[in-house]
Amino acid sequence: MLATDNDIMNRAEAWRREGKGVAIATVVETWGSAPRPVGSHLVIDDDGNFLGSVSGGCVEGAVVTEAVDVITSGAPKMLEFGVADETAWKVGLSCGGRIRVYVERVD
Amino acid sequence: MKLEILAALNAEREARRAAVLVTEIATGKQRLVREADLASDPLAETLAERLRMGKSGMAETPAGDVFLTVQAPPVRIVVTGAVHISQALAPMARLLGHDLTIVDPRTAFATPERFPDAPVHAEWPDDVLPKLGVDRYTAFVALTHDPKIDDPGLIHALRSRCFYIGALGSRKTHAKRVERLTAAGFTDKDIARIHAPIGLPIGAISPAEIALSIMGEITAALRLKPASAAQAAA
Structure with missing residues (x-):
């Protein structure tokens, strides 16, 4: 089933309460x-789930x-992704857009 | 993010209260501002505006850039009528991340077996709707075809700030409904809030297709005009 914001943020809280390292990307x-x-979120645990x-x-x-x-260091990070180009195997957005993603640890 | 802030965010969403999370980009410092405490926050004006628009985003402040995570309560759809169309609406709502609740006093229809995806209240709408708290993040859908059941629901919805009201029935059925609601004291402007015949005109025939047309119309009401009459009046 497709995850909703509700599922995503509750999962982050549940993971942390289980003692896992957790980061939230926004x-x-x-x-x-x-x-x-x-405002879209991705939540990650220290196993990469x-x-x-x-x-x-x-x-x-x-x-x-x-x-x-970020889970290891505790320092938040700002990531920026742009258009995927042919120069490298670098990840990018094939749609032509650009996004900034803030990643922070749940302490 | 501190765990207690995350827990508070989740608790506010669960309680269907709006909140804004303020994150200072340079320092990572955060605070959660509940809707009730908004007026006393230094960024009150900005936060209120973002909340009204329901949009998260960056903002410039004298203290530097902040990111505002606007958390509006999840959309809730209240349906009168534990009918075929509702059986198709319930899983669609779940897929879209909306809460859907069924109200139908006819106990033969309103059974959990028929609605594994949604809470079902086998009670009259005028008893249940006030308890549910029909707010501006709620859509009300009347599907029974029976004025005894639909009308009390519609009357409650019309008195609320809900962002969408739809009622099943032909133009003829709706004309009679308009007469009853007018007699009950509602103005033309009030009654114009009701989408009837319900759903987008996609030529829907089967119950699932009608559910799709209703869900499309609810999505349009939600996304195309966030400053709908009900919300602008807030």
Whole structure:
């Protein structure tokens, strides 16, 4: 079943209460045709399990990797993703938009 | 985010109260502002505006950039009529992340077996609706075809600030409904809030197709005009 905001934020709280390391990623700005609106959440635990989405699948992998770092360090991070280009295997948004994602640990 | 802030956010959503989470980007400092405490916050004006629009976003403040996570309560759909169309509406609502509640005093229809996805109240709408608290994040849908059941629900909905009201029935049925509601003291403007015939015109025939047309209309009311008459009056 598709996760709702309700499921996502409750899951983050439940994971933390179970003693897991947890990070919350939030879309804070978008430009152009971004796939998910500002305020969308992805929650991640320290095993790399996640629920929700910030981009409809384009950059979730990268956000999860960064989130695991944030869980370790405790310092919030601002990530920015732009258009996928052919120069590298770098992740990006094929829709042509740009997004900023704020990742923070649940303490 | 501190666990107690996350827990408070979840509790506010559960209680169907709006709240705004303020995050200072430079420092990561956060505070949760409940709707009831909004007026005393230093960013009161900005927060109130964002809440009205229901939109999260960045904001510039004298103390630096902040991100405002606006958390409006989940949309709730209250339906009179534990009928076929409602059986299709319930799983659609769940998929869309909306809470759906069925009200029908006819106990043969209002059974949990027929509605595994939604709470069912086998009671009269005038008893249940006041308890549910029909707020501006609620849509009311009348589907029984029976004025004895639909009308008390519609009357309660018309007196509330709910963002959508729809009623099943042909133009002829609706004309009679308009007469009854007018006699009950509602103005043309009040009655114009009712979407009737209900649903977007997509040529729906089956109960599931009609449910789809209703859900489309509710989505349009929610997304196309967030400053609907009911909300603008808030």
